[in-house]
Every structure is written in C-alpha cells, then in structure tokens.
Amino acid sequence: MKKFFAAACAAAFLMSVGCSSxxxxxxxxxxxxxxxxKAPVNEKxxxxxxxxxxxxxxxxxxxxxxxxxxxxxxxxxxxxxxxxxxxxxxxxxxxxxxxxxxxxxxxxxxxxxxxxxxxxxxxxxxxxxxxxxxxxxxxxxxxxxxxxxxxxxxxxxxxxxxxxxxxxxxxxxxxxxxxxxxxxxxxxxxxxxxxxxxxxxxxxxxxxxxxxxxxxxxxxxxxxxxxxxxxxxxxxxxxxxxxxxxxxxxxxxxxxxxxxxxxxxxGISPQGNIDADYNSQYADVMRWSSEEGFCDYIVPQIYFGFENENSPFLPTLNQWEELVDESKVSLIIGLAAYKLGREDKWAGEAAELEWINDPDIISKQIMEVKKSSADGYALYY
Structure with a gap:
C-alpha cells in the first residue's frame, strides 16, 4: 500500500479556496x-x-x-x-x-x-x-x-x-x-x-x-x-x-x-465518457450534474491518458467542468492509478504505452485537477 501511495500521490492536493471541509x-x-x-441532530x-x-x-x-x-x-x-x-x-x-x-x-x-x-x-x-x-x-x-x-x-x-x-x-x-x-x-x-x-x-x-x-x-x-x-x-x-x-x-x-x-x-461515479454514459448505460449525467436532488458530488472516471485518442484527459476534464458549472454539485475527478505501468489497449495505437512510458502521469493529472474548477480527485488502484 505504501508503494502505491508513493507512486500515485506524489503530488499532494489540498485546495485552499471555497468551502473547505x-x-x-x-x-x-x-x-x-x-x-x-446544519440539520437537527437525531436524539438517537x-x-x-x-x-x-x-x-x-x-x-x-x-x-x-x-x-x-x-x-x-x-x-x-x-x-x-x-x-x-x-x-x-x-x-x-x-x-x-x-x-x-x-x-x-x-x-x-x-x-x-x-x-x-x-x-x-x-x-x-x-x-x-x-x-x-x-x-x-x-x-x-x-x-x-x-x-x-x-x-x-x-x-x-x-x-x-x-x-x-x-x-x-x-x-x-x-x-x-x-x-x-x-x-x-x-x-x-x-x-x-x-x-x-x-x-x-x-x-x-x-x-x-x-x-x-x-x-x-x-x-x-x-x-x-x-x-x-x-x-x-x-x-x-x-x-x-x-x-x-x-x-x-x-x-x-x-x-x-x-x-x-x-x-x-x-455521490455517483459514472463513466468518464459522457456519450458512453448515455448510449450504453442510460446514465443521465448532465441532469445529475446540474440539477439538485440527484447527488451531492459526482466522480467521473476519467481513466484516460493525455494522449488517449478517443477521450484525452484534458478535454474530457473540461467537459465535466462545463456540466457542473454554476451547480451545487461537487466535482471530484476519478483517476486510474491502477493503470500505472500497464498497456492501455483501448487508448488507440499512439497512446497504448503512455502509462508505461510516463510514470508521472498521475502526478501530472493531479496538478491539472488542481488548476481546474474541480473540487478534488479520487484514486482507483
């Protein structure tokens, strides 16, 4: 476990603006x-x-x-x-x-x-x-x-x-x-x-x-x-x-x-690809991200490298930022720490080896999340 955290959390991420905790x-x-x-405390x-x-x-x-x-x-x-x-x-x-x-x-x-x-x-x-x-x-x-x-x-x-x-x-x-x-x-x-x-x-x-x-x-x-x-x-x-x-x-x-x-x-953690959410699972992520009454936070699984040919990380991150813009839903970005050192067969020929060739990819993605309007990130290993 220590080895995982050392590799995946090399860049610590703690926002300093807005409602912190x-x-x-x-x-x-x-x-x-x-x-x-604060809601009234249940006596029991x-x-x-x-x-x-x-x-x-x-x-x-x-x-x-x-x-x-x-x-x-x-x-x-x-x-x-x-x-x-x-x-x-x-x-x-x-x-x-x-x-x-x-x-x-x-x-x-x-x-x-x-x-x-x-x-x-x-x-x-x-x-x-x-x-x-x-x-x-x-x-x-x-x-x-x-x-x-x-x-x-x-x-x-x-x-x-x-x-x-x-x-x-x-x-x-x-x-x-x-x-x-x-x-x-x-x-x-x-x-x-x-x-x-x-x-x-x-x-x-x-x-x-x-x-x-x-x-x-x-x-x-x-x-x-x-x-x-x-x-x-x-x-x-x-x-x-x-x-x-x-x-x-x-x-x-x-x-x-x-x-x-x-x-x-x-909270809800849907696929990172918005089209796939609708076309394969009938998940109404646009509504959940913008309308009250469905979730407090949403964690799209943006398990894609920067060079992914179908859903590159940065444009996909921007899409999710737009979905939650001006809503009360908190945006947490799901990151694929489990892909470190592995071939990504679904990323396209040019990006298959990105997770092998770039051991700092998770750290870089964390820094991009920090610069975005997202409220945090979550790691799947």
Whole structure:
C-alpha cells in the first residue's frame, strides 16, 4: 500500500479556496465553514457526519478483498485496514469509498443480502473500516453497485430466504440474467423499493458519512432485456424510458439518504465518457450534474491518458467542468492509478504505452485537477 501511495500521490492536493471541509472540533462537535446550515441532530444518533466538499478520495474495491480480508482473522483484517488508513491519511486522503455491496452480497450485517463472497471470518468489515477511518479523520461512504448481483453459479448457493433469490425462484421479472450474471431490472417499483431499503439498512445501523454508487447501471442495450416492461409502459422511446428508470432509482436512493440526515452525502461515479454514459448505460449525467436532488458530488472516471485518442484527459476534464458549472454539485475527478505501468489497449495505437512510458502521469493529472474548477480527485488502484 505504501508503494502505491508513493507512486500515485506524489503530488499532494489540498485546495485552499471555497468551502473547505466539515471537521471535528476539540469538543467533538462539527465545525462547518462558509455558513453551511446544519440539520437537527437525531436524539438517537449522536454521531455527526464527517464530510469534505474538497475530497481527496480513495476507492476500497471488493476485488482487493482477497488480499486483506479473505482467510483473515478479525485482528488481521483490522491491522490491514489500520495500515491502509494510516497510509491514506499520510497522503492527504480524506474520504474512502468502501465496497459494502458489490455483487448483491453484503460486507456488513444485512437481512436483505447474503454474506460477502470474500468474507469468511466472523466479523463486520464495515464496522472496522468505520472505526479505523474515523479515528484518523477520514470520511467513509458506503459504496453500492445498485443493479449488479451474483453470477448464476453464485446464485445457486444463495439461501432461498433472501428476497432476490425468492424473486428468481418465483419467476418474477425484477431480476434478469445477462451473460451469466443476474441484475436487477430498474423498470419495476419493486426493485426501486429494494434499493431504498438497502440504503436505509446501512444508514440505520452504521455511522457512515454517505452513500456512493458507481457506473453499473443498465448491463446491456439489448431491447430484449426489458421488452415486456417497455411495451406495457406506453413509451415510444426505449432509450429515454431507460434513462428515466435510472433517474427514478438514483433519486430514490438520494432521497433516502437525505431523509435519514441531510448532512449525509450521496455521490455517483459514472463513466468518464459522457456519450458512453448515455448510449450504453442510460446514465443521465448532465441532469445529475446540474440539477439538485440527484447527488451531492459526482466522480467521473476519467481513466484516460493525455494522449488517449478517443477521450484525452484534458478535454474530457473540461467537459465535466462545463456540466457542473454554476451547480451545487461537487466535482471530484476519478483517476486510474491502477493503470500505472500497464498497456492501455483501448487508448488507440499512439497512446497504448503512455502509462508505461510516463510514470508521472498521475502526478501530472493531479496538478491539472488542481488548476481546474474541480473540487478534488479520487484514486482507483
């Protein structure tokens, strides 16, 4: 982990203008700069959310869980998490997005979803992450993949008592199999309600500072995925209908967060290519970035080098700046630290080796973010 931070965070990024942060004071109350209003404190919840508009973020994805969770005792897991947080804090990271529900499985105590695939110990990963992060002043957002579920093979081992398995066994249309993996179909109010309840379950039981979703929206453009629901909807435009389905569940999740505590935040991390957001996933990023009621911050995954032939970094950054211009949505730029030293096969022939030939590319991108109107950056490694 130290090696990663040394390479990826060589340039520290802390903005010095605007509303900087919400921090704890000596008496453990929240000090809010720039005159931001505070919601009344729920008598049953003494915890006050810790969030930063100017984020230096870090994703903690499930694909890394085998490294420090699978086969580990609670003490071993805590030690690994503590080291991650120490390294993160040392490099100015103030926000982590912890994967609490990546594939219809839960890395927290859940009655809605089965135990996480990589969690073979008898402990609560989310609780430990919260404890180790908060003691170091790091905000924690529960990261959810809204629609993606288990593979067909994994689903065979899911107990029949869980709601998604009940739907599958009953032949309900709320879940669909695409390429050997199950997905929720957002066309139905039943799936929207499950997403609401999944957010509420986390917020009611844990002192998370927010909820974070990423770019797994519609899993396919195939009209057969939701043909029956579309035909009965009365709509004549499949793409627009799907966009509205996504908008509806995104807003439902946002509203659920705000109903719990207005100081909690809701963030979205879509693809960096805006055309692809609309054409392949029906993600209405223009609306989310400019209109209140969908998200507090947006983290486009601008995982492109400067020489990328399709989506070069600087023009793509400028596009996102324009989207959030004059809105209250905070813009955090997602950076692909995981590409360092790797060939980028999708960047075009001239840019395939950029991430190998330029070991300072992340540092350079951080400096470009600092010069932009964005409010921060987040690293995916």
């Amino acid at each position: 919400i921090v704890r004071t000596a008496d453990n109350t929240a000090n809010t700069e720039c005159g931001e209003s 919840a003494a915890y006050e959310p810790l969030n930063y508009r100017e984020q230096v973020g870090l994703w903690l994805p499930y694909v890394r869980f085998p490294d420090y969770m699978q086969g580990k005792s609670e003490a071993e897991f805590r030690k690994a998490v503590a080291q991650i947080m120490e390294d993160a804090a040392a490099d100015s990271v103030n926000t982590v997005y912890f994967h609490v529900r990546p594939n219809g499985d839960a890395y927290y105590a859940s009655e809605l979803f089965p135990k996480g695939t990589y969690l073979d110990g008898d402990y609560d990963p989310l609780e430990i992450v919260l404890e180790e992060a908060h003691k170091r002043g790091i905000s924690v957002h529960g990261w959810i993949n809204p629609l993606r579920l288990q593979t067909a093979e994994q689903m065979n081992n899911v107990p029949d008592s869980f709601i998604v398995k009940k739907w599958i066994n009953a032949g309900e249309p709320y879940v669909k199999n695409v390429g050997g993996r199950w997905y929720l179909d957002p066309a139905y109010p039943e799936t929207e309600e499950l997403l609401r309840n999944s957010v509420r379950e986390v917020l009611d039981n844990y002192d998370v500072d927010g909820i974070h979703i990423d770019d797994y929206f519609y899993p396919t453009t195939d009209p057969e995925f939701d043909r029956i629901a579309f035909e009965t909807s009365g709509s004549g435009d499949l793409a627009q209908w799907r966009i509205e389905n996504v908008n509806r569940f995104v807003k439902a999740m946002y509203d659920t967060v705000k109903a719990k505590d207005k100081r909690l935040v809701f």
